Amino acid sequence: MQTLRVVVLLLIVAVAILAYALWGRAGRERSAALPPKELVVPVRRLTEVKPIKEIDMEYHAPDLPPGPYQDVFATQCVICHSPRYVINQPAFPRKTWTAEVHKMVKSYGAPIDPQQEREIVNYLVAWHGKEDMPTQSDSKLK
DSSP states (O other): OHHHHHHHHHHHHHHHHHHHHHHHHHHHHHHHHSOOOOOOOOHHHHHOOOOOOOOOOOOOOOOOOOOTTHHHHHHHTTTTSOHHHHHTSOOEEHHHHHHHHHHHHHTTOOOOOHHHHHHHHHHHHHHHEEOOOOOHHHHHHO
16 A cells, blocks of 8 residues: 555656646747847937037147247147146156157157157257266367
């Protein structure tokens, strides 16, 4: 009698598992067969132009001390960095300014031709630099 109860109980559990497996599989197959819902956006919404906020800002020319070739410096150097970047540098000699300007061209791709390089160096030395001190070998040559 005890064995019969265990067999009936196991049979009920087996039927329940089988029913769940078949019912669950059918539900999964049904949802897989349906195409995914696509977001439908009307064409008029895709082409409508929404107003864009406009911000008008005053243009302030960079505050640069006057000097020879100031315009070349303003148009070529200030496109990448502010004049303040140069002001914060020490007063370099001409040789250092020449190397710095050339580095901007070679390393960073500044669109400056050789003539403009010389003009920018002349402005930097006149504004924020010093002429190179002649060495003893230079004075002996003269």
